[in-house]
Amino acid sequence: MVLTGAEIFTKSLKDEGVEFIFGYPGGAVLHIYDALFKQEKVKHILVRHEQGATHAADGYARATGKTGVVLVTSGPGATNAVTGIATAYMDSIPMVVFTGQVASELIGDDAFQEVDAVGITRPCVKHNFLVKDVRDLATTIKKAFYIASTGRPGPVVIDIPKDITAERCEYSYPKAITMRSYAPTVKGHPGQIKRAVDLLLNARRPMIYTGGGVIAANGNKELTRLVQMLGYPCTNTLMGLGAYPATDPLFVGMLGMHGTYEANMAMHECDVLLTVGARFDDRVTGDLNKFCPQARIIHIDIDPASISKNVPVEIPIVGSVETVLTEMLKMLEASKKKPDADALKNWWHRIDDWRAMECLNYEQNDVLIKPQYVVETLYKITDGDAIVTSDVGQHQMWAAQFYKFNKPRRWISSGGLGTMGFGMPAAMGAQLAYPDSLVACITGEASIQMCIQELSTCKQYGLPIKVLVLNNRYMGMVRQWQEFFYDRRYSHSYMDALPDFVKLAESYGHIGMLIEKPGDVEGAIKEALKQKDRMVFMDFITDQKENVFPMIEGGKGHHEMRLGPCSAVVPTDRELA
Amino acid sequence: MRHIISILLENEAGALSRVAGLFSARGYNIESLSVAPTEDETLSRLTLVTRGSDEIVEQITKQLNKLVDVVRLQELTEGPHIEREMMLIKIKASGKDREESKRIVDIFRGHIIDVTETTYTIELTGNCNKLNAFLQALGSVDIIEVVRSGVSGIARGDKGLRV
Numbered sequence: 095m096v097l098t099g100a101e102i103f104t105k106s107l108k109d110e111g112v113e114f115i116f117g118y119p120g121g122a123v124l125h126i127y128d129a130l131f132k133q134e135k136v137k138h139i140l141v142r143h144e145q146g147a148t149h150a151a152d153g154y155a156r157a158t159g160k161t162g163v164v165l166v167t168s169g170p171g172a173t174n175a176v177t178g179i180a181t182a183y184m185d186s187i188p189m190v191v192f193t194g195q196v197a198s199e200l201i202g203d204d205a206f207q208e209v210d211a212v213g214i215t216r217p218c219v220k221h222n223f224l225v226k227d228v229r230d231l232a233t234t235i236k237k238a239f240y241i242a243s244t245g246r247p248g249p250v251v252i253d254i255p256k257d258i259t260a261e262r263c264e265y266s267y268p269k270a271i272t273m274r275s276y277a278p279t280v281k282g283h284p285g286q287i288k289r290a291v292d293l294l295l296n297a298r299r300p301m302i303y304t305g306g307g308v309i310a311a312n313g314n315k316e317l318t319r320l321v322q323m324l325g326y327p328c329t330n331t332l333m334g335l336g337a338y339p340a341t342d343p344l345f346v347g348m349l350g351m352h353g354t355y356e357a358n359m360a361m362h363e364c365d366v367l368l369t370v371g372a373r374f375d376d377r378v379t380g381d382l383n384k385f386c387p388q389a390r391i392i393h394i395d396i397d398p399a400s401i402s403k404n405v406p407v408e409i410p411i412v413g414s415v416e417t418v419l420t421e422m423l424k425m426l427e428a429s430k431k432k433p434d435a436d437a438l439k440n441w442w443h444r445i446d447d448w449r450a451m452e453c454l455n456y457e458q459n460d461v462l463i464k465p466q467y468v469v470e471t472l473y474k475i476t477d478g479d480a481i482v483t484s485d486v487g488q489h490q491m492w493a494a495q496f497y498k499f500n501k502p503r504r505w506i507s508s509g510g511l512g513t514m515g516f517g518m519p520a521a522m523g524a525q526l527a528y529p530d531s532l533v534a535c536i537t538g539e540a541s542i543q544m545c546i547q548e549l550s551t552c553k554q555y556g557l558p559i560k561v562l563v564l565n566n567r568y569m570g571m572v573r574q575w576q577e578f579f580y581d582r583r584y585s586h587s588y589m590d591a592l593p594d595f596v597k598l599a600e601s602y603g604h605i606g607m608l609i610e611k612p613g614d615v616e617g618a619i620k621e622a623l624k625q626k627d628r629m630v631f632m633d634f635i636t637d638q639k640e641n642v643f644p645m646i647e648g649g650k651g652h653h654e655m656r657l658g659p660c661s662a663v664v665p666t667d668r669e670l671a
Numbered sequence: 672m673r674h675i676i677s678i679l680l681e682n683e684a685g686a687l688s689r690v691a692g693l694f695s696a697r698g699y700n701i702e703s704l705s706v707a708p709t710e711d712e713t714l715s716r717l718t719l720v721t722r723g724s725d726e727i728v729e730q731i732t733k734q735l736n737k738l739v740d741v742v743r744l745q746e747l748t749e750g751p752h753i754e755r756e757m758m759l760i761k762i763k764a765s766g767k768d769r770e771e772s773k774r775i776v777d778i779f780r781g782h783i784i785d786v787t788e789t790t791y792t793i794e795l796t797g798n799c800n801k802l803n804a805f806l807q808a809l810g811s812v813d814i815i816e817v818v819r820s821g822v823s824g825i826a827r828g829d830k831g832l833r834v
Contacts, residue, residue, distance in 0.1 A: 402729070
């Protein structure tokens with residue numbers, strides 16, 4: 095059947111099984127929008143800013159594991175999308191972004207709304223394409239989805255000149271695609287896996303450190319079985335929360351800059367470290383010179399370039415987390431050797447001592463709302479089963495610390511790029527994917543204003559997201575660093591001239607709530623959750639002076655954490671067995 | 672350490688800028704780069720010279736391999752290999768310099784490929800050291816311009832970098 099490029103576009107998305115496309119029209123994509131108008135299969139979600147479109151597609155992808163899809167126009171449409179593309183790139187999120195482009199014969203002429211989208215996005219995509227011939231369009235779309243969703247996932251951009259969307263050709267969508275230059279390794283090397291299993295079984299102070307790769311590969315079940323079979327402590331990175339049930343006793347909390355004392359101390363003292371789908375990010379490792387000084391390290395990752403990039407690894411295993419862990423489990427089951435029970439018992443004693451520090455302790459008085467209390471209350475009321483998105487800063491860390499995720503794809507946060515403005519649009523994507531689930535966006539009064547225009551999108555599509563603003567009238571994390579490291583010179587971190595969020599929410603047609611007293615927190619959240627089909631915007635006025643603890647400061651190692659004022663007294667140190 | 676990386680690249684628009692962009696984005700340096708299509712017109716062959724520790728070069732090759740347009744890659748300096756570079760050089764050649772320059776060109780087995788009353792244009796092929804030595808040997812001769820192709824390399828033996 096002969097179709098126009100614009101029709102090939104919609105048909106290809108349909109054949110690819112795309113459910114939603116997040117976008118914003120403009121001159122270069124008008125043919126495509128006309129084709130979208132004439133079909134009903136692919137639902138278009140009209141955002142209010144292209145950054146919102148990319149974050150919404152990203153949130154959809156994180157919540158479902160499917161590829162998020164975005165459509166924006168040329169020029170400013172493309173540049174506005176860049177932040178969201180870079181966000182997805184840093185966190186390895188599968189996404190296909192279509193950018194309109196000026197007509198082929200105008201490219202290079204500085205035409206109206208022309209920008210070199212392929213050039214601008216090159217450093218923050220897994221791959222990108224400029225379509226030069228309508229006959230390549232369907233195959234290019236297939237390639238883009240294939241590249242975005244396989245191997246280490248990531249965003250792929252397709253730039254389509256306007257004339258291509260008007261030209262016609264015979265349409266057929268390829269069922270599968272092979273590329274000579276792209277074939278990710280899925281299966282791990284059996285010899286390496288065997289070596290890893292032997293090393294793991296000989297560990298006296300083992301530690302399992304896992305990241306977003308476990309979630310990307312849907313390997314949480316295998317991970318959980320492995321951890322429980324061995325009885326070893328497990329920690330998750332910010333990106334990996336939910337891969338191992340947070341309420342399980344073998345879970346020692348998140349690690350890294352604002353991780354728990356027990357997770358970081360266990361990292362420091364472990365003798366064997368199994369790293370699964372994590373990339374030794376600087377916020378996780380602290381000072382590399384002090385990182386895991388006694389550990390022999392095993393690293394499972396689908397991206398060979400992540401292995402030995404920051405930290406040299408003794409046993410690298412390239413492959414999909416899920417496949418490699420399955421192999422590992424088979425070998426462990428077949429193995430006669432079992433973990434050293436005495437050594438493990440001593441190791442857990444030591445970890446329990448660190449746990450007894452209660453590093454996340456805070457005190458809720460009856461005057462000022464503690465931000466941690468809001469998150470903890472939400473956690474208790476929702477029984478840990480909400481999809482929680484966040485923006486970036488103090489509230490993000492408190493959400494990660496106090497909301498206990500027992501399942502993967504419940505925690506949606508910009509880890510690598512640290513993009514403020516991510517939370518609410520990401521929640522839109524998650525809510526569209528799961529219309530009946532509770533989606534909460536934990537945010538701050540600074541972050542929320544970076545994509546506040548999406549309140550309008552939420553109204554248009556009736557998305558009943560619950561927004562919890564931890565409003566401390568500061569860019570909290572900036573303020574915290576200024577307090578600690580800049581002698582309390584709070585340079586431009588005070589959020590002056592804040593809007594009345596209640597009225598703002600109401601003006602968009604949502605419910606607004608202002609909560610100022612600790613005693614009102616629980617009731618307000620319960621009240622908000624009753625609103626099944628309305629968005630509720632909760633403005634919690636929180637303690638301005640609260641800081642995120644514990645903390646590894648710059649240049650410090652895992653064992654040099656700064657503890658908060660409410661932590662328990664250091665227990666007497668037991669000798670290492 | 673100096674490393675020569677040989678790459679088979681999809682011969683597509685923008686492929687070269689992905690390679691160059693990777694080096695600038697990650698702070699690696701490119702000492703020289705030479706690229707041209709191969710007998711298979713869908714593929715380009717690229718020879719890249721870089722400097723760095725073994726760890727850095729390992730990262731470079733891994734990151735290059737991640738680029739979707741990179742089809743195959745080989746670090747030539749890991750094994751026996753041959754490298755060649757071509758240089759075109761235009762010098763002032765008048766008076767007694769004219770005779771002396773001609774002798775030096777012969778010693779280095781170069782060719783004079785263009786002559787005017789006052790200049791020679793010389794073509795010289797060899798490895799980097801030879802080209803550098805030639806420039807040094809010219810001594811006080813006045814050099815008008817130097818054009819170097821960058822290194823091309825190939826592994827010794829019967830194996831080849833191919834699809």
